[in-house]
Amino acid sequence: MKTNITKSIDEYIQNFPEEVQSVLQKIRKTIQKEAPEATETISYAIPTFVQNGNLLHFxxxxxxxxxxxxxxxxxxxxxxxxxxxxGKGSIQFPLNEPIPYPLIKKIVKFRVAENLEKTKKKVSKKKSPIQKKKSKPNRK
Structure with a gap:
């Protein structure tokens, strides 16, 4: 049995009918606009955006x-x-209803800010032992 594993978001989108491709491209553009520094990849065999960790998938x-x-x-x-x-980490937007692009935009903004904050906390935790060493006075 041959599996069809896509290597890019473009390739993934091309596997669907034109009307679905249009929706996927608009979602992609919405994400790109709100997270211009995010990297596109395929993870779990689906389109993924990464910025300071996994941002979201669709x-x-x-x-x-x-x-x-x-x-x-x-x-x-x-x-x-x-x-x-x-579900716990998923939302299903029916294809027979308008896709809520403004909601997607808000969620992407939230996730970008959240990932940035997590990264800042990790960096500050890594720096704190070094800063403590530097702040101790030299006693001879």
Whole structure:
């Protein structure tokens, strides 16, 4: 059995009908606009954006677009995503309804800020032992 593993988001999107490709491209552009420094990749066999760690993933299915903003993205927007089928880290946007691009934009902004804050905390934790050594006076 031959598996069809895509190597890029472009290749992934090309595997779908034109109307779905259009939705996927618009989601991609929305993410790119809100996270211009993010890197595109394929992870878990689906389009992924990485910036200071995994930012989010998205995927097309026969009747919906799966949007994966990790658990924190869903928790922060519970009210806005309540009308969609969702799980711990996933949201399903039905293809027979308008895709909520403004909501996607807000979630991407949130995830960029969240990942940046986590990175800052990691960096400050790594620096603190060095800073403590430097602040001790030399006693001879």
């Amino acid at each position: 995927a097309a299915f026969s009747k919906h677009i799966g949007f994966y903003a990790l658990p924190s993205g869903n928790q922060a927007f519970q009210k806005e995503i309540s009308r969609y089928k969702s």
